Amino acid sequence: MSELAAHGAHPPGFAHQFETVSQQRDAATLGMWVFLVTEILFFGGMFMSYTVYRALHLQAFITGSHLLEVQFGATNTAVLIVSSLTMAMGIRSAQTGKSKNQTILWLILTMLLGATFLFLKFRFEWYHDYVEGIVPGVSWHYHGSYAPGVQLFMCFYFFMTGLHALHMVVGIGILTVLIVLTARNKFSPQYYAPLEISGLYWHFVDIVWIFLFPLLYLIGGRYPGS
């Protein structure tokens, strides 16, 4: 009944091809889940290749993993998990009809945490790798043991974290749009689907990192005797 009333009133963001607001919300949510499935398959090709080569070149992959700076990876893991929390708080705030400033605050926090992640990754990890000469195809001066396998590992390290970072950049772009829309009072407890499905995307990107971190940084045991 309330839906019919909402239809008659044409709330903001309601598109002509739908009959009811709930139909539109369901379609948007399903659409994002299907999109995330395609993303799983997209990253899946890389995870699959990583797995095959790790099985073929285990020692080289361990050697390569030990070239990475685990403290930055760990810090970034914490940063991303907190950013998922702030994203969820932002959605919650819009859903329960809190003041728009509160929603914007959570979204800006999320964005800053995402930017922190990228800053740490580029400034302290990738740049460091560049200086060290362990960037395949760009700056490669590694002469230690298992050189071909280590190069393969570093390729996957850069492709996987690079693709993940690209998704983070897109996520920050989406957050920017959401902040503008929130500031313009586009969202209400009746209509906040864009926030919700963007949240799904953000959490997905975090989860990818949760898999990347141990696969890239923590294999083979970091400490003598382990």
Added chain:
Amino acid sequence: MSTAIADLHETPADLGVNYLNASYGIRSWLLTKDHKRIGLLYLATITLMFFVGGTAAVLMRLHLIEPQGALFEPETYNKMFSTHGIIMVFFFLVHSIPATLGNFLIPLMIGARDVAFPKLNLMSWYIFITGCAFALYATLSGGVDTGWTFYPPYSSSFSHTHVVAVALGVFIAGFSSILTGLNFIVTIHKMRAPGMTWFRLPLFIWALYATSLIFVLGTPVIAITLFLLGLERILHVGIFDPAVGGDPLLFQHLFWFYSHPAVYIMILPGMGVISELITAFSRKKIFGYSFVAFSSLSIAVISFVVWGHHMFVTGQSIYAGLVFSVLSFLVAIPSAIKVFNWTATLYKGSISYQAPMLYALGFIGLFTIGGLTGLFLASLATDVHLNGTYFIVAHFHYIMVGGAVMAYLGGIHFWWPKITGRLYPDYWARVAAALIFIGFNLTFFPQFVLGYLGMPRRYAVYPAEFQVLNVMSSAGASILGIGYVIPLIYLTWSMRYGPVAGPNPWRAKGLEWTIPSPPPTENFEEIPIVTEEAYDYPSPGVARV
């Protein structure tokens, strides 16, 4: 004189306000969010790509008239077959029925005003033409010679052609498929009219749902694979290069994980079209609705576990080969269910042989030949003999051209009156259908024999003893080429001069036939309430009212 013509042929105004004349100008087309107009944008684009790929095919067949090759250097010939394969697979067949008929028909068939995400739909088309632009650029600036399969290490380290531009084009066009599939899945789930339950959906919708699942699950994998290949080529690192520990077989696994299901992306929508045509022109309910519906889904599911049959002789484990062989045989079951059910639908039907039906009947025969020869290739020992020969070429052309393209043309002819509001000359349409059928068989049946005799595919030259069969094949190709040009002419003619079709010229069932032709922009004045099953034609033997 001019008045006489005006009297004979009604002006477009007689068709009322519809999606074609609701607004004018190039902007109204390039910025449209109407699924029907987007379908036509795709139609124009893939028709262009079809004739580009077709030209390469005609040139190849001309070259092969003589054993030493009549036209090109071998390097140029390599570029010809690569261009033909890449354009036809990635820029025509994969998009053909879903992007044109699917876009046009899905909302009409399920009783919706549009797809779930119209802007995304338009964006898919822009992504697609961007991909096409890369492919055409690469073709015009010298081409690519890797074959459509892009196998490394040749494609990554040795080929001196435009591999990256083409791979990028395929990569980009892939996102168009992904977004189209996503749009269709959500539309079919969430936009059905009241009363349009899953088991009242036309079988075309089931087929496109299954196709969309493959779009969404398979395409990302080829995207990431080509991405890795491109990086390997640009950065000179060895992802798939055995010299630095990479594995070219991994590329083949990843490639076929998409590209085998992609075969079903091409044939499943065709099967959906055939279910519509067979019922409409035999005026009978489909035999075994739920079996036909679920066979689409099971083909989609099985398609993901058979890719290894492309790699029987490439060094994959013999035990993997055994498993893939058995799994490949499984595909025959749902495919045969469809063929048997269409045949049973014809039984005691009131059959009429208008042009779309000719394509449908042609499809059943050619698809059956293509499918059965697929079983030869699914069995390990036979495949060792036939792999890499013209037998493979003939087999997949029976599926992709004899199957998918016949169904596509049948569908275009069936829904053309709905799309344009006008009829085409049925006589010429039947002539073209017959020419295509004859030309097709003359082109590709000799190739089965050539392959069985051992002529390898992708060679620019061949032993003189194969010349007769090659000349037959080339002759067939020229007939086939003429058969494809004729519809282009009379369909274009009919858009302006064809007689007005009316809402339902075939007296067919289905929501798309209950609205005016061409449909209004909003499709339905009021969203219909569906109360009957699909294909609710009067049963034979029951007196018609």
